Amino acid sequence: MDNDDNNTLRSDRTGKISVGRRRFIGAAGVGAVATTVAGCIGGGGDEGFTVGHLAPLENTQGIGSERSAELAAEEINEEGGIRDEDVEIVSANTRSDPSTAQDEASRLINQENVDLLVGTFSSEVSLNIMDMIAENNVPYIVTGSASPAIIENSTGSDYEANKNIFRSGPINSYFQAEAMGGYADYLSDRHGWNTFAYLADDAAWTDPFTNNLPGELESRGYDVVYESELSTGIDDFSTVMNDLESEDPDAVFRFFAHIIATDMLASWHQRQAEFGIEGIHVASMTPDFYELSQETATFETTSQSGAAGTTDITDKTLDFVDAYQSFTEGDDDAPDLPMYMGFNTYDAVYLYREAVEEAGTADYESDLDGIVDAMLGLEYTGTAGEISFYGEGDDYPHDVQEERGENDEITNFPITQWRPGGDLECVYPEQYRTADHVQPEWMG
Amino acid sequence: MSERVRRIGRLRSTVRQTILLPSGRAAARVLSPIDRALRPGANLFNRFLGSYVGEVTGLQLGLLVAALVALATVPMWAPLFVGNYMRTLAVACIWAVFAMGWDIQSGYTGYISFGHSALSATAGYTTALLAVNLSPVPSFWVTIPVSILAALVLGLLIGLPSLRLSGPYFSLVTFVAVLLFYRLTIGFSETLGGENGFQAVEVFTWDFTERYYLMLVPMLLVAAALTVVARSNVGTVLVAIRENERAVSAAGLDPTKFKLWSFALSSITMGIGGVLLAHFGGNVDPATFVVVDRSIEMIAMAVIGGMSSVLGPIGGAFLFVLLRDEILRLWFGHSTRWVMLWLLVLLVLVFARNGLFRWIWHAVGAVGGDRE
Numbered sequence: 001m002d003n004d005d006n007n008t009l010r011s012d013r014t015g016k017i018s019v020g021r022r023r024f025i026g027a028a029g030v031g032a033v034a035t036t037v038a039g040c041i042g043g044g045g046d047e048g049f050t051v052g053h054l055a056p057l058e059n060t061q062g063i064g065s066e067r068s069a070e071l072a073a074e075e076i077n078e079e080g081g082i083r084d085e086d087v088e089i090v091s092a093n094t095r096s097d098p099s100t101a102q103d104e105a106s107r108l109i110n111q112e113n114v115d116l117l118v119g120t121f122s123s124e125v126s127l128n129i130m131d132m133i134a135e136n137n138v139p140y141i142v143t144g145s146a147s148p149a150i151i152e153n154s155t156g157s158d159y160e161a162n163k164n165i166f167r168s169g170p171i172n173s174y175f176q177a178e179a180m181g182g183y184a185d186y187l188s189d190r191h192g193w194n195t196f197a198y199l200a201d202d203a204a205w206t207d208p209f210t211n212n213l214p215g216e217l218e219s220r221g222y223d224v225v226y227e228s229e230l231s232t233g234i235d236d237f238s239t240v241m242n243d244l245e246s247e248d249p250d251a252v253f254r255f256f257a258h259i260i261a262t263d264m265l266a267s268w269h270q271r272q273a274e275f276g277i278e279g280i281h282v283a284s285m286t287p288d289f290y291e292l293s294q295e296t297a298t299f300e301t302t303s304q305s306g307a308a309g310t311t312d313i314t315d316k317t318l319d320f321v322d323a324y325q326s327f328t329e330g331d332d333d334a335p336d337l338p339m340y341m342g343f344n345t346y347d348a349v350y351l352y353r354e355a356v357e358e359a360g361t362a363d364y365e366s367d368l369d370g371i372v373d374a375m376l377g378l379e380y381t382g383t384a385g386e387i388s389f390y391g392e393g394d395d396y397p398h399d400v401q402e403e404r405g406e407n408d409e410i411t412n413f414p415i416t417q418w419r420p421g422g423d424l425e426c427v428y429p430e431q432y433r434t435a436d437h438v439q440p441e442w443m444g
Numbered sequence: 445m446s447e448r449v450r451r452i453g454r455l456r457s458t459v460r461q462t463i464l465l466p467s468g469r470a471a472a473r474v475l476s477p478i479d480r481a482l483r484p485g486a487n488l489f490n491r492f493l494g495s496y497v498g499e500v501t502g503l504q505l506g507l508l509v510a511a512l513v514a515l516a517t518v519p520m521w522a523p524l525f526v527g528n529y530m531r532t533l534a535v536a537c538i539w540a541v542f543a544m545g546w547d548i549q550s551g552y553t554g555y556i557s558f559g560h561s562a563l564s565a566t567a568g569y570t571t572a573l574l575a576v577n578l579s580p581v582p583s584f585w586v587t588i589p590v591s592i593l594a595a596l597v598l599g600l601l602i603g604l605p606s607l608r609l610s611g612p613y614f615s616l617v618t619f620v621a622v623l624l625f626y627r628l629t630i631g632f633s634e635t636l637g638g639e640n641g642f643q644a645v646e647v648f649t650w651d652f653t654e655r656y657y658l659m660l661v662p663m664l665l666v667a668a669a670l671t672v673v674a675r676s677n678v679g680t681v682l683v684a685i686r687e688n689e690r691a692v693s694a695a696g697l698d699p700t701k702f703k704l705w706s707f708a709l710s711s712i713t714m715g716i717g718g719v720l721l722a723h724f725g726g727n728v729d730p731a732t733f734v735v736v737d738r739s740i741e742m743i744a745m746a747v748i749g750g751m752s753s754v755l756g757p758i759g760g761a762f763l764f765v766l767l768r769d770e771i772l773r774l775w776f777g778h779s780t781r782w783v784m785l786w787l788l789v790l791l792v793l794v795f796a797r798n799g800l801f802r803w804i805w806h807a808v809g810a811v812g813g814d815r816e
Contacts, residue, residue, distance in 0.1 A: 093778060098643065098727040103769070106652070107528045127643045128727045135650035202633045203640050231633045232640065258639070 049085040049362060051349060052108035052138075054101060054119040054129075055341065057093040060286045061121050061144060064339030066091050069118060071327045072349035082353045083362050090114060096121065098128035105129045109136050115362055116141070118348045121341060122257070123147035123205040130154050134162040139364050139371060141352065142167040143344035147205040148174045148396060155397040163372050164364065166398045168351065169344035169384055170305040171413055173208040175402045179303070179410035180209075180253060180279065181216040183428050188222065191439050193250030193276065197226035199240065200255040209255050217253075225249050232258035241267050244275065251276035256283070265296040272442035277301070278415075287336040290422040297418040299440040305384040306343030307414035307426045311434050313385055320346060320383040340384075347382030354380060385412040405429065475811045479503040497671045503808045515660060519653045527770045530652040536765035537659035538720045541666050543745035543757035545713030548670050549706045550743070551751035552679065554686030555607065559618030561738035562602070562625045563595045563711050565730075567718025569629075570594040572642035572728035581646065584723075591722075592715030599711025600704070607703040610689075619736070626734045641729025648723045659720055663758075666713055671754045673709065682706050683752060748792040750799020759801030764789075 053069045055062030066089070073087040081087055090112045092104035101120070108114045109132075117133060120126040121144035133140045134154060142150055142165070151172065154162035170176070187193045196217055200206035206229070214224040226247040228240065241264065244252055252275055254261070260283040268277060277300040283289060284302045307313060309321035321337065324346075328334035338346065352375075356362040359374035375398075380387045385403055390396050403412040415428040417437060425435035482502030490499040500508065514521075515533075522529035546560045570591040575581050606617040629636040648658050673679055684692050685699050692699045722728050732738075741764070749760020767788065772781035796803055 097731055098641075098729065099725055099732045102725050102727075103528065103531060106531050110528055110530070110652070111526060122640075124640045124643055124727070124729075128725070131647060131726070132650045202638050204643070229634070231630055231638050233630050233633075233638070 047085075049082045049087045049116075050112055050114045051087060051089050052105075052112060052114035052117045053089050053091045053345070054094050054105060054108070054117060054125075055091075055121050055144065056096040057091070058095065059121065060335040061282065061339045061341040062093075062119075063333055064335045064337065064342035065119055065121075065144065065345040067328050067331070067334045068324060068338045068342035068346040069349055071324055072346045074327070075323070076349070076353060083356060085362075087349070094120065094122075094125050096125060098125050101125040101129050102132065105133060109133070109138055114138060115364070116349075116352055118143055118345050118352075119341075120144055122203075123150060124203065126150045127153065127204060130162070130165055134165060137164050137364055137368055139164045139352065139368075139375075140166070141348040143169060143348045144341040145205060146170050146173045146176060148172040148208055148399075149204060151396045151399045155392075156395070159392050159397055163398070164368060166375060166389060167400055168348045168382075168387055168389075169400045169412075170303075170340060171402045171410065172396060172399055173205055174212065174396075175410055176280075176303065176413060177209050177212040177216055179402075179413040180213055181220055182409040183278070183303075183415060184217055184222060184253075185220060186428055186430075187251060187276070187278065187437065190437055191250070191276075191444070194221075195223040195225050195249045197244055197247060197249035197252040197275070198224060198228070198254075199252055200229050201232050201258045202229040203232060203258055205257060206255045209253075213253065226252075230259060234259055235263075237261070237264040237267055240264070241271065241273065245271070245273055249275050251278050253279040255280045259283075262293045262296065265293055265300060268300075268440075269296045269298070272440075274443055276439055276443070279303070284418070285339055290418055295420075295422070298420050299418065299438065301415050301417040301427065301437070303413055303415045305340040305412075305414075306338065307432060308337050308340075308416050308424055310416060310424050310426045311414070311432045313412075313414065313432055314381050314383065316381065316383045317343075343382070343384040347380070347384060347387060351375075351378055351380040351382065351387055354378060405431065472811050475503060475808075478506060479811050482506045496675060497668075498675050501809050501811070503811050504805065507805075507808055512664075515664075518656060518660075525770075527774070529770065530656050532765060532769040533762070534652075534656040534659040534724065535769065536762045537656075537663040538717055538724060539742070539745060539765055540663050540758040540761035541713060541717035541720065542742045543749065543761040544666060544670055544754060545710050545717060546742045547746040547751055547754070547757045548674065548682075548713060549710035551746055551753070551757070552674065552682035552686065553703050553706050555614050555703060556743070557618040557710075558615050558736065558739050558743070559602070559620070559622035560710070560714055560742050561734055561736065562618075562622040563599050563714035564718035564721065564738075565625055565733035566598045567591040567595040567715040568722040568728045568733045569636065571719055571722040572637070572645050573635075575644040575646065576642055584646075588719050591719050592712055595715030595718060596708060596711045599707050599714070603704055603707035603711075607700055607707060619739075622734065622736050622739055626730055626736070629730045629734060637729065639730060641727060641732070643727050645722045645726045645728055647726040655724070659724065662716060662720060666716060667754060667758060670709075670713065674752075674754055678702065678705065686752075744786075744789045748789055748796075748800055750802030750805075753799070753802050753805075755805060756799045756801045759804075760799065763800070 051069060053066055055065050057063055057066060069089045073089050076082060076087050090108060092108055094101035094104055108117060117138055117140040120142055123145040126142050126145040127149060130150065151167060154165045184196065198214055200209055210229060214227055217224050226243060226249060254277060261281060281300060281302045284297055284300060285304045285308065290297050306317065309318060312318050324338045355374040355378055356371060359370040361367045361370055364371055376389055376391050378388055388401050390399050390401055402410045405411045411429045411431065414426050414432050416424050417427045419425055426432050427435060427437040479502040482505055486500050486502040486505045489505055518533050542564060546557065550556045571587050574587045574590065602618060602621050606614050609617065630638060649655050681692060681697060681702050685702060689699050745760040745764045746757040748763065749758065750756025768781060768785050772784050776784050792800060
């Protein structure tokens with residue numbers, strides 16, 4: 001920008017200084033711009049069943065989720081639609097930015113007259129748009145973000161005002177923290193790992209881990225030797241790696257959704273640091289992450305809904321992965337797998353169909369209660385597990401229920417590990433295990 | 445090269461002779477009866493308000509009233525368009541406050557600030573920090589004045605040492621201030637929320653109509669207040685500082701004092717805008733408030749509308765936000781629209797340097813002829 005412009009301006013503020021009348025054409029020019037707005041006249045139709053999909057579309061989670069929603073719509077339409085109406089997916093890009101997400105969500109509601117909203121990856125986005133969505137009563141199923149605050153701040157604090165909000169998966173990060181405790185038991189049994197370190201994104205979704213996981217691990221008899229929250233803008237892991245090496249844990253549980261920790265992995269391999277890297281690393285769920293990380297993802301694990309299609313969690317899991325892969329064939333933007341969010345979004349569209357068919361209406365404006373009751377009555381077998389929702393009196397109303405195994409351990413929280421050569425194995429929980437966890441080859 | 449320049453010059457004068465002048469004359473002929481019809485109203489306006497806010501012609505008054513009516517009736521016509529106009533126009537109101545806030549300081553005194561987003565961010569972050577750290581959260585009546593005061597304090601902190609500087613140094617100081625603010629939010633992410641900021645601020649309302657008016661009314665009040673200041677002797681001194689600071693000193697006035705006043709006034713305005721933006725969406729994060737892009741956008745709005753004019757920045761802000769969030773978005777998609785938008789800003793800078801809305805205002809004022 002040219003500062004000098006400032007000096008060339010005249011101080012003709014009073015409007016009395018001569019301006020050639022010919023200049024009037026300028027007004028006409030601007031008028032022409034204004035009339036272009038007229039081209040936008042029209043309105044969204046009420047035909048069909050419109051699903052608004054909200055996700056960051058520069059992120060493989062968002063794209064996988066979007067394609068999975070499209071796939072669900074195509075399949076449902078082949079079967080006759082939702083209550084005889086064709087399903088249409090209208091996709092909006094939130095860019096993981098709360099302001100953009102708010103704009104896009106209000107467009108979907110006001111302009112597209114959506115019948116259902118699904119998606120939202122970042123918890124900050126979900127937290128920021130849910131009040132507006134609650135105000136408008138549009139059923140909204142969160143399929144990507146895991147912060148328990150999404151439920152605590154909505155149905156958990158004012159049930160009546162927020163009852164259109166549901167979360168179909170993954171289990172919220174409060175339960176995830178507990179599930180990680182069970183996973184630590186497994187690591188201890190398998191490798192004798194008893195000291196752990198804790199790292200997390202400094203973001204809303206990791207708060208329950210930060211608050212609960214160290215205590216959870218200690219209550220199970222393990223030592224937690226290091227705890228740190230990292231700025232999501234971190235670009236240098238050397239301090240963290242030095243700290244970890246000096247504290248010498250057997251494994252570090254790290255929870256990264258915003259941080260893409262390829263540098264950390266590279267340093268881990270290069271130094272042959274004597275600890276495992278476990279927990280959640282959203283970037284590592286991308287099928288080509290192994291190559292992107294130049295194979296340094298080898299031995300790291302991450303939890304992800306659907307276990308990246310490595311195993312048949314339900315009888316729908318692998319069929320869905322196959323259908324997804326043929327649906328996205330030739331689509332260079334789409335990840336090779338639906339991603340955890342894709343599993344959850346696909347399930348959300350289907351389970352909502354089941355609910356409105358049970359309720360006998362998809363008209364949330366006149367019978368939201370009927371739809372909510374039907375949602376709460378569901379026991380739906382999805383691609384990522386059995387889905388049922390907590391009810392009004394529970395701690396997390398309308399949140400997806402965790403599944404528990406024989407010893408009360410949480411099971412709908414599968415963990416995958418990258419193996420040398422780029423294979424992915426499901427290592428936890430036991431019933432979905434395709435291979436046992438291996439420690440880095442330089443350890444032990 | 446010079447042949448080409450001559451050819452372009454010839455083309456331009458042909459266009460002017462055969463298209464612009466006749467159509468300008470035709471438009472003026474059509475509009476002058478309207479101007480005459482509105483003149484009694486204008487005379488009344490000038491008699492009672494002219495000395496405070498400046499005098500208007502009949503047509504200018506008509507334009508003002510039409511714009512006000514259009515703004516006041518948005519909920520009636522917005523649903524006719526495809527788009528999210530209730531939100532976009534509410535956003536435009538907030539940005540109009542920012543553009544006016546920038547303009548009353550930089551536009552009038554010529555001390556160009558590249559860091560005004562630091563001021564609005566101070567207000568936004570103060571509101572968010574109060575909401576996050578205090579329990580129970582204080583009411584709006586406490587947080588809003590405290591936040592505006594915080595913006596004023598930061599404004600004075602930046603203004604006191606830097607307004608004595610001249611040339612590019614003042615601009616650089618403001619520019620660095622905003623970079624510093626941004627890095628602080630990242631560096632002290634535990635306190636200042638990092639990249640994700642805060643989602644804790646109570647939104648005024650999610651009723652889109654109500655929310656629009658809650659943004660429109662403060663914007664109009666700010667506009668009225670700043671117009672009165674700008675048309676007063678203070679405004680004249682500020683412009684005189686821009687035109688010739690030494691002459692102001694020679695006249696026995698202390699330019700630094702006046703620059704500080706304009707900076708304080710600007711900071712308060714930015715504080716008001718920051719509070720509105722925080723309560724508009726409920727999220728306070730660096731991308732929404734702090735990053736230097738936001739500062740540049742304020743400048744662009746004020747400049748394309750017409751610097752040092754109050755009405756110019758408002759028009760510029762509405763044009764900018766409407767183009768960005770609706771018109772260009774419809775045609776070019778989310779990312780490419782920015783390219784087109786900045787190209788359009790560039791065109792205005794080259795061909796209508798004094799600003800589109802000042803141009804319109806004066807062209808309208810010139811209809812009828814006798815006021816020239």
